[in-house]
Amino acid sequence: MNAADLVLMPTHVRFLNRRFPRSIGRGGIVDAAAKREGDGATPRGVHCVVGMLYRADRITPPNDWARPIGPNDLWSDAPDDPAYNHLVHAPYGPSHETLRRADPMYDLILVTDWNYPDATPGKGSAIFVHQWRRPGWPTAGCVAFRRDHLRFIAERLTPHSRLIIR
Template sequence: MSYSPADLVLTRRGLRFMGRHLPCSIGKGGIRADKREGDGATPVGEHRITGMLYRPDRVARPQPWAEPIRPGDLWSDASGYAAYNSLVRAPYPASHEVLRRADPLYDIVLVTDWNEDGKPGAGSAIFLHQRRRPGFPTEGCVAFSRAHLIWLARHILPGARLIVR
């Protein structure tokens, strides 16, 4: 497989993008080809960056195409619901993640196209976001230091390939 400099190539050793190596954390379930909701795994495959969300009260807009995270923004992780694996607004009766968090993990969020069709049980909310601390695993996302995430957000374009192997 050939890669473009605009591709994000993720392995267990980190992420390579635009000639730079960015240390990152992956899901506590490792990298898996058979990703399921709640398994904590980062899914193998070729994914696309389909959106960017940011907290305008905490960070400057990283790119013109980034959308603000508003109070009441949620992400549905309720398998079997029509809005599964998509942005929803409060009040939302089913299981979800709050996007406007008290901690800084979702100050910038790069959204991937993983399971964008909302296939029940296939996993949801596979994002690139800030890490808690070095080496601390995620629930399936890819997480970076704040400085690396800001750099990545300023350089990435919508549609960029995230290749997880």
Template sequence: MTPDDLVLTPRGVRFQGQLYPCTIGKTGITRNKREGDKATPAGIHRIVGMLYRPDRIPAPVPWAMPIGTRDLWSDDGTQGDYNSLVQAPYPHSHEVLRRADPLYDLVILTDWNWPDAVAGRGSAIFIHQQRRPGYPTEGCVAFSRAHLHQIAARLTRHSRLIV
């Protein structure tokens, strides 16, 4: 582990000497991640990107990419672009990245089941803003808005999420 790693503990995520409360998947942590199981996958996940809503917030780091009006994330395991960024119109199952609520105003991308995605092994394992404290995710790791922005501004291209 390095100081730039985000390490999930029973009390939250430890990052650069601080402990940040967070929420994880509704069904806890799993070593056998499946699409739709609502679990956070155990393992060491590299941080591979960051997306942000340019109409709502400034870029938290120079390497963050803006979320466009047509940006989606494919969660359809029958498609070749499963677990990757796609553009609308997209007739297959997907998540909308440009949401009405603030959950995806800032999204940190992990390398879970990416870039060579295996169908059904799970998609869209992000780090993002939580709905409210203690409210679980569908498998992601989520923080308060303030903590997410503090963490994002200090991440490096070598940071990892260790679950």
């Protein structure tokens, strides 16, 4: 482990020797082998942060490797589609998540390598790090933070940082 890793603890995430309150999936933490699409669980393991997306119309780039979210950007959660667990663009017929949301939850997204880039159908998609709805409110499987904490983390993250969930 290094200080630039996000380490999930029982009540917080440790990053750069600081503690940040967090939210996790409504299904709790599960072993990677048990993770399924739609179960609301956060998968245990070491997940590399492989991308950073942000809403350029709402916030400034948090890091020089962040990529703006376009108006047609979506994330496929359709296990039977070849683009499963990948960034896709509208129009896109299969099941997906809209990345350019009306609420601020996806104004800043850290993309992990959970079941990516070589996705196994049904093993779960879109394990992101993003803004929480409110403290303690569960996610659909992601890890979520208060807006200013997420920004602090994103500004200091490196392309080699990992999300470690034990």
